[in-house]
Amino acid sequence: MGSRAVDCTIAGVVGVVATAGTLGASRHGHPAHPLDALAFVLVAVAAGALLWRRAAPLTVLTVTGAAALVFVLRGYGLGPIFLPLVVAFLTAAPLHRRWPMYALPVVGYAVIVWGVPWVTGEPAPSTAAAVGIGAWLLTLIAVAEVVRQRREAIRARRARERDAARVAEEERLRRASDERLDIARELHDVLAHSLSLINVQSGVALELLDSRPEQAGIALASIKDASRDALVQVHTMLQSLRHGTEAAPLTPAPSITDLDRLVTHARNAGIGVTTTVSGDPRSIPTGTDLAAARIVQESLTNVVRHSGRTTARVTVRFLPEVLEVEVDDDGRVTEPPRPGAGITGMTERCRALGGTLTAAPRPGGGFRVLARLPLLRNESGVS
Template sequence: MFGRVRAWGRRHSGIVEALWLAPFLLFSLSNVWTIGMEDGARRFSPELDFSGFLLLGVLLTVPLFWLRRQPITVFVVVSLVCFVQWLLGVQLLFFDLSVLIAMYGVVSRCATRWAVGAGLVGELGLLLAFWHPRTGIDLRAFASASVVTVAIWITGIYASTRRRYLEGLEERAERAEYERDQQARLAAAAERVRIARELHDVVAHNVSVMIVQADGASYAIDHEPEQAREAMRAVSLTGRRALAEMRRLVGVLRAGDAPQEYTPQPGLSQLDDLVAQVRGSGLPVDFRVTGAPQELPEGEQLTVYRIVQEALTNTLKHGGPRSRATVEMEYGAREVLLRVTDDGCGAAAPGREGGHGLVGMRERAAMFGGSVEAGPLAGGGFRVVARLPIGETGTGRAA
């Protein structure tokens, strides 16, 4: 509410200035009207006739309409008019209150040095106004006027401090909102990268299995139709499984969908199913677990699953016929050692190097402070070795 009022005031500064100066202007107009009706300008100030009185009032009040936009200029103009008034020997008039209004405008809107300067000029003006060549300074009148001037000056300082405090709050709020939006954008970008990596693993693995099964079915369809039908059932099952997992991954990006509608992320308990699926596609896989199994965070379990999935997918794609694979998972005191080895064509495979698969495996392991080494074996074949920390070391680095 207060912010909307301030914004409206900035858009309609002229109306705000008129409302702010309305009491002073009404008082001034009523006095001018009274003096004009009574023809008492000379009786009120013998040095001025009515036209001079009216001109002085205009010079001292009209500049106040620009006080919000140019407070220093307005204060200088009003102060100079008052100084000329003093030089002409014209006594104090109610129009001279415009000096205090202009001083308040400078103190409440300008820097400290300008506020101090405006206060000193105001006090100097009082000193000149209450100084008489014969009797000197009227200390009582000067002290009373100084109290009013200092009170207005302090009020302006308070208004300036409060305005800067509110501006600081607005700036911090805007900065916090910007940082919040920036964090949201970064989180969205990271989520997109994660989804892209998950989709790559899912599509690459399942499509490779489907290709192998389809090739086997094409070879067996003439001589062993039942085996071909089994292969095509495996293709259908793999395709449905891949489609379901892709829907789960893409579904998390849709606003308003409940997380419980999607299956959980795969973990260590699904490794047997993964190995069985690969075996069903025609690749013999030996899966061994050694050491005392320990509880791993869900993120690390997913990382182990995806590394095994990617390594076996590469064997399906590049290992060649009659290749075999071995998956070894060893629990140590502080880390999990994962080795996936095959005896296929290894380094002879043209597409074995680079790609997003190995990069994705290294990125996944690095999230938990682990590492991945991959490369061809000397006698043929390929090996992937991953190390992931267990316990506080892993979870701490992941955070």
Template sequence: MASSARGIGRGLRRGIGRGFGRVVASTAASTMEPVALDVAVDDLPGLRSPGRLLRLLAAHPTGVDAAVVLPCAALALIAAVLHPEGQALSLVFAAVLLVPLIWRRSRPLAVFALLAAIAFVQWLLDVTSPGDAALVIALYSVAASRPRRWTLLAAGVTELGVVLAAVRWGGPPVREMFSAFVFLTGMMIAACATGVNIGGRRARLAYLEDRAARLERERDQQNRLGAAAERARIAREMHDVVAHNLSVMIALADGVAFTLDTDPAEAGRAVQAVSDTGREALGEMRRLLGILRDDAQQDTRAPQPGLGDLDRLVEQVRATGLPVTLEVGGEPLALSAGAALTVYRLVQEALTNTLKHGGPAATAQVRLRYGAGALEVEILDGGPLAGAGGQGSAGGPAGAGGQGSAGGQGSAGGQGLVGMRERVAAFGGIVVAGPRPTGGWRVHARLPAAPDPVAPADGPAPGTASPGGPVPGGPVPRWVAAQRVAG
């Protein structure tokens, strides 16, 4: 601060003050340290990507600090050469003022306070030094990295130093004193404005980088959750397909063993049914495994089973010797393809468990009832009294069924019932499963229909065979209540 006033009061007449002003201006400009970005800022509103020079300076902060200190040190040496009298103490103060700038990035407030104290001692000793420019640089560092209240406090301290320097070294004429005051105040304002601008830019870029990182983490988390949900869906499909078809094949194979000697023709039909069931299972397995491949270029996917395939499912179970009743009734409502598939898998899982656990005297009933905006599905089996099991519902603990339970432990750990609840809950429905007082097991599900009823169309429905293969879920044709009892 003292050398700035000296340059105006005396140095201007000797040709030093003008050069000092240019050096200080270039020094302040060189302290604008850009932030190296890892994100593309060209698309951000109000921001431009830094040029090569700014990126180079940001990558070498030590070089920037050297560019700040060296011009001031060079100016101090030039002043000592031009005016050797009494310059030893000036060089000492210059060194003491410039060295703390090494820590201006990490401790800007401490460096500024230290430089302000040194400058005050310099003012008391009436020693001028070009190193006073370090105080302006320290003020910039505070403005660029600290809150506004600290910037205002540092600016007030600097302005006090400007007044003291202008009074002591501005020169006897009031005009020179005022010129020194205006010049030094302008330098202080420029340092504060530059620091605040750079600090705001840094804060905005840091916020954008943090937001981009958080969005990337959220995207990765969503991808992981989506992958987990897809794996769970595939696992449920695999469980339903494998458990049902293998149970049917085992039951048919057992029947072949009993009828091979007494009724070869019936045994041959059972063997053919085993072959057909195996082929159907293989086809569904291939379809399920096919969704794991990249099918982005495929326009269509294999049709999913729906309500129109319940007849074929019931006939398949009947072929194993399990008497099954299929009852349907009510005014049909529109169901989405996913909901229709859910109903099909629910019935398939319940009948599979009855087939596995019901015993030789077991029977099963499948009831579909369309009510007020919802489809109710009920599967009952008439097996022996359930040995163990509790009430289960969507979101609640799975009941563990014993012998004769249609909704019991179709797989290890009760995963069959868990899959039922997850499927139905995905469409806003609920599943209740538990033992019947008279023996056997009961599975009851309620699925809401689509919000907009669709006009019924002709096509296969439960109670009518599907000549063209599986029919995707969708509008169910109108049909009257039907009942089919296994003969």
């Protein structure tokens, strides 16, 4: 049932009860003035005003109060004409400031007990009647306060629900943003690494195609392997996105424990890569393992891009609390690495795991990338 239908129902029920009660009170109460058309008009006006109690609660309170006052001053008695006024008061009081609203019953008490008898010349209510009227008005104030408290509790609950929904939406958007960033980072790492090697190897193949076709064939085979690996990894990521779940990988995920596989493409591109592992190799969290592997791949990709054909060294150190990954070369920087892609992606991976990354030219020439990834923190499940 809509609010308008509820208001119509309340107005109708109050009108019927007030009219019947007024007739009953007139028969048994011996009012000073017998009921006439005006009495029923006042009852109808007071009850009908309740149709607008939500839209204009103060106006409705004023109309019902005026109708009740005229009813009493005309000498029709203290009948159910006050029922519409009670409904109007309980509607308006919880919506406005307490003390102005709660002062109205006090004023009404003074009007009924002393004001009306003084104007009409009728005797004032007895002490018992005055006490009863006062108790009834105090009860009315208490009910209004209960309604107010209930409204405030509902508003507070709805505000909490809105805040919770807003926080949940912000968290959803943050997660979606993080997922997009992860996807972009993975695509960059896969495609940039493979395409850089393909670019280098295609140049080698073109250069040696006539003079040393066997070497050109090796370069073309490397291009085939790099492109196949890139296609497989991109296909896996697209399948995961399409189905909304973690797709089963078609090839093993790169791992820092398999350095030979990580540096294969760089070696095929003509980079002399040496690898060193120190410390106590052990199982590490999947996220840390993948980040370390991607850092090695991206660093070697930068060597292929910017340093010319040279040598590179990959050092992995398993320390008690930290995994260190260092990639440095002794080549010349033919073009400075542009921030925003490779180095930025490596830095973001480290920060996401609570680690750090430094990437800068070495004093004696060449370039060095050093990543430090915490182990104990990630092993405990905190990121």
